[in-house]
Amino acid sequence: MQIDTIAKKLLFNTVRVDTVLEDGTEGSGTAFVIAHKGVHGLRRFIVTNRHLVDGVRSGSLVFTQAHEGQPLIGMRFELEIEEFPDAWFVHPDPDIDLAIVPMAPLERAASEQGVQLYYHSIDTALVPDTSVVKAFDALEEILFVGYPNGVWDHVNLLPIMRRGTTATPIEMNFEGQSEFIIDAAVYPGSSGSPVFLYRPEGTPPSGLARAPLYFLGVISSVFFREEENQLVPGPVPASESTNMVRQSEMIDLGLVIKSTQVVSLLNEYSRRWKE
Missing domain, CATH: 2.40.10 (Thrombin, subunit H)
Structure with missing residues (x-):
């Protein structure tokens, strides 16, 4: 598949979130990649809901692998995050159900395992x-x-x-x-x-x-x-x-x-x- 339209790129904007709650229940949710130019330049983040990361025993993010900038369709890379809830920066207002984590350390962790991540970020x-x-x-x-x-x-x-x-x-x-x-x-x-x-x-x-x-x-x-x-x-x-x-x-x-x-x-x- 040629990733040459907006809709096709959006297929690679989201990241699947797989979690295990404290009671052992398994769950899944959605996150997505966003790019934002802030005081320290352009950076990329994963965005999801706060309620998806609170009270989670363990969690992982599922990506498609890349090779030379192209997606390896069907090649899965599951990035497990230790102390999953603590990895996320949540909105300071507890009534706003948002949480983010920067992409840079996630990409470094993947690179250390010889994996490139394929995704298309949306821009603020x-x-x-x-x-x-x-x-x-x-x-x-x-x-x-x-x-x-x-x-x-x-x-x-x-x-x-x-x-x-x-x-x-x-x-x-x-x-x-x-x-x-x-x-x-x-x-x-x-x-x-x-x-x-x-x-x-x-x-x-x-x-x-x-x-x-x-x-x-x-x-x-x-x-x-x-x-x-x-x-x-x-x-x-x-x-x-x-x-x-x-x-x-x-x-x-x-x-x-x-x-x-x-x-x-x-x-x-x-x-x-x-x-």
Whole structure:
């Protein structure tokens, strides 16, 4: 496969997160690679949800291997991270469900084992500014990439792409938080999935929102129907075996943390740490 389109590159933006919780339960989730130019120059990071790394006994990130800059499709490299929860830098606001880890030490660890990692990072330049956000309509089509219910092409190591729409305007802060809602099939394993506004080639531009791709945010929670006429948001669980999934009904509404919060976390990390 020639990696020559935006959509194909997004197949190699996500990283599968496999975890073992303290109670021995196995889970999976989604992370992705982002590039950010901060006070110490351009650096790359892995981004995921805080709830995917808290309370984890052990965890690993699954990459595709590379050779001379090209992907070795199906060649798996699983990078196990010791003391998994401690490796992540979490958002200083405990209510913001984000965590990051720099790519540089991960790539060094892979290189020490003779492995090159293949991935395509998205850039924080894809985060829409205020004027572009104001140009978005109340209803926009979105794309998110990840491993719903742990489903993926485990032979070719490719994630699942899914479509949906915004359910609340991106311009507004849902319930006063830096979040918005999407109408999409969000399942266990979708936690940490990056959400994009993607306009395929040939789609007419809309006002100031002319770029083919915008990074809108990160899936964090899904709405559950716990009992008749009661809807509550809850973290997208890493494992479908949790009681929440068995006893509650997901209603295909996902809560997305806005990408501006990812940028603020990256800036905070860059302010504290040079390496």
